[in-house]
Amino acid sequence: MSDEVFKQDIDDESVLEPGGPYIIQMLFKKPVEMPDKDEMIHIMKKHVGPIESFCYDEKMAGFAALDHIAEFQDGKCPVQLMIMGCNTFDGEGFDDFVMSQMWDCQEDKERIFKECNYMVIATDMMAAGLPALERAILDADFLDALAEMYPTCEAFYFQNCGKLFLAKEVRAHEIKGADRFIYFGVNVRFFNIQGTNDMLIDTVGMSTIFLPDLQYHFHDIDPNWIVNHAYNLTSYILDNDNPIKDNETIDGVLDGNMSRDVQWKCQYEDSLIQPKRIVLDINMGQYASGNR
Structure with a gap:
């Protein structure tokens, strides 16, 4: 347990809005290219099910999850799963308060933030219109796809909850169903x-x-x-x-x-x-x- 003292701050402006996007940051020691489009489609179908690629270049890849239709007041649409191109990572936003609660990566977190200078961000969009259980399983399936798609990823940071995991632990997990969302998210x-x-x-x-x-x-x-x-x-x-x-x-x-x-x-x-x-x-x- 950490002995560091933190100040209660319930007026903190960085409030996570309910239903916001599920944001995953993949951290790398070296820059990575966007995986091959056909390979991405193959891996996404394997984990997520029927998908449609609606955009792909070096800056962004987007997939519509055709079995997951979000309902809103003005209509329905499939959830979108987005993967951004590689960018630099300098640890901005990871203060001592956030890092103190990274219980799953206590021994490696300092090394990860020192050695990893690149990141790829992945997120869902339009997913707030899904039932909670369906969205949880979809986001967990998306994570499994990302872990396979990016073999050189060193660590996964889950922005919505502040958890950090070594990538090898994400790839090796044997958790089933919605409990994957609880464990990682x-x-x-x-x-x-x-x-x-x-x-x-x-x-x-x-x-x-x-x-x-x-x-x-x-x-x-x-x-x-x-x-x-x-x-x-x-x-x-x-x-x-x-x-x-x-x-x-x-x-x-x-x-x-x-x-x-x-x-x-x-x-x-x-x-x-x-x-x-x-x-x-x-x-x-x-x-x-x-x-x-």
């Missing part, structure tokens, strides 16, 4: 509250698919148990299109495992830690800190 963050024995755990990334992030403000319980609870609860919320209503209860934790014998009350409120957003706050009963 949702970050469970941990903070000690200075001057107290209180801790705070929250998630970032669920708002991308119009689902609530979580927040736990607590003391006197193993935070690793709460991290596991958060991942289990986000997976449940995604699989069930968030059935949790304000002031309902959920299974809590007993001896490290989720248990029906412990019930924790939930309520929707403003987040305590930036970025400012509505979160599902979990009142942990005897372990709860703060006023609700």
Whole structure:
């Protein structure tokens, strides 16, 4: 755990708008060319399903995901999956606060930001009109395609949640279905509250698919148990299109495992830690800190 002190800033302007694009930054040690068009189409079809290439040059490649039709008030259209040409990368925007929560790449993050001077950005477009579960699976399929398409990629940074992974870990994962989105696209963050024995755990990334992030403000319980609870609860919320209503209860934790014998009350409120957003706050009963 980091001993660095950060200031709470819920007035931070860098708020992730719900439903915004899912942005993946691929980091490289050397510049890379846009892959061959036919190869890109082959790999995209393999992972995403039927696609149509609607633009391709050295600056941008775009594919319409024909099985994923987004619905809006003024009509329907297939989701677009975009890949930009290679550009320089200087680590701008990666401050100490963001880097402190890169739990999946603690030992390599400094090396990655030192050695990687090039990046390729990939994103979805028009995807906000998809149901949450469908979009989560599509974005995970897109990630699998990118991992195969760019074999020299050193690391993947997921801008919506702040997670950083070595590319070899992305390529080697054996996670199935929508849990891939939770694993790569949702970050469970941990903070000690200075001057107290209180801790705070929250998630970032669920708002991308119009689902609530979580927040736990607590003391006197193993935070690793709460991290596991958060991942289990986000997976449940995604699989069930968030059935949790304000002031309902959920299974809590007993001896490290989720248990029906412990019930924790939930309520929707403003987040305590930036970025400012509505979160599902979990009142942990005897372990709860703060006023609700």
